[in-house]
Amino acid sequence: MKCPFCDFQDSRVVDSRPSSDGREIKRRRECPSCNRRFTTYERLELSFPLIVKKNGERQPYDRQRVLKGLQKACEKRPVPADDMERIADGVEGALLEVTDNEVSSDFIGQAVMQRLSGVDHVAYVRFASVYREFEELSDFAQAMEDLVKTRRRQRKKRKTP
Numbered sequence: 670m671k672c673p674f675c676d677f678q679d680s681r682v683v684d685s686r687p688s689s690d691g692r693e694i695k696r697r698r699e700c701p702s703c704n705r706r707f708t709t710y711e712r713l714e715l716s717f718p719l720i721v722k723k724n725g726e727r728q729p730y731d732r733q734r735v736l737k738g739l740q741k742a743c744e745k746r747p748v749p750a751d752d753m754e755r756i757a758d759g760v761e762g763a764l765l766e767v768t769d770n771e772v773s774s775d776f777i778g779q780a781v782m783q784r785l786s787g788v789d790h791v792a793y794v795r796f797a798s799v800y801r802e803f804e805e806l807s808d809f810a811q812a813m814e815d816l817v818k819t820r821r822r823q824r825k826k827r828k829t830p
Contacts, residue, residue, distance in 0.1 A: 672703060674705045674707070675703040679700075679701065680698040680699060680701070681699055683697045683699050683706065689751075690755075694710070694711040694712075695709075696708065717764050718730070718764060718767050718769055719771045720772060730777075732757055735760055736754075736757050738781065738796065738799070739753040739757065739785070739792075741795070741796075742792040742793075742799075743789060746792050748788060748792055756784040756785060759780065760784070763780045764780075778800040782796060782800065786816060786819060790816060794812055
């Protein structure tokens with residue numbers, strides 16, 4: 670593995686650990702040239718459908734774009750990075766269940782919002798405001814109303830044996 674600091678072509682593994690869910694391996698590495706340490710993650714490469722954006726453009730799925738959107742929505746919120754990773758894992762799981770070769774970007778947005786609503790309500794509204802392109806205050810009010818209705822349904826399901 671190439672060193673990200675000095676571009677030396679080799680590094681050695683100092684420590685390897687599986688993640689809590691067993692889906693990836695975290696490797697701590699050290700560069701023999703500059704002696705700096707860095708972390709890499711080894712993850713199974715999966716085949717995802719192409720993402721069809723609103724303008725019709727097709728792109729390969731990019732986990733980092735999902736995480737970037739989550740980070741913006743969760744900025745200054747008490748949402749651990751592990752929760753954002755789990756949301757991205759859930760989105761990927763949903764994508765793997767799709768049998769089509771293409772899926773709309775709307776599918777990803779809905780999958781993120783569904784998972785984010787159970788983690789942090791403010792982050793959910795932030796994400797929804799960008800994803801749904803809110804232009805009026807009434808758009809925010811509708812999102813809040815939808816969130817409250819969803820919470821009520823979830824509480825009723827928990828109370829019903």
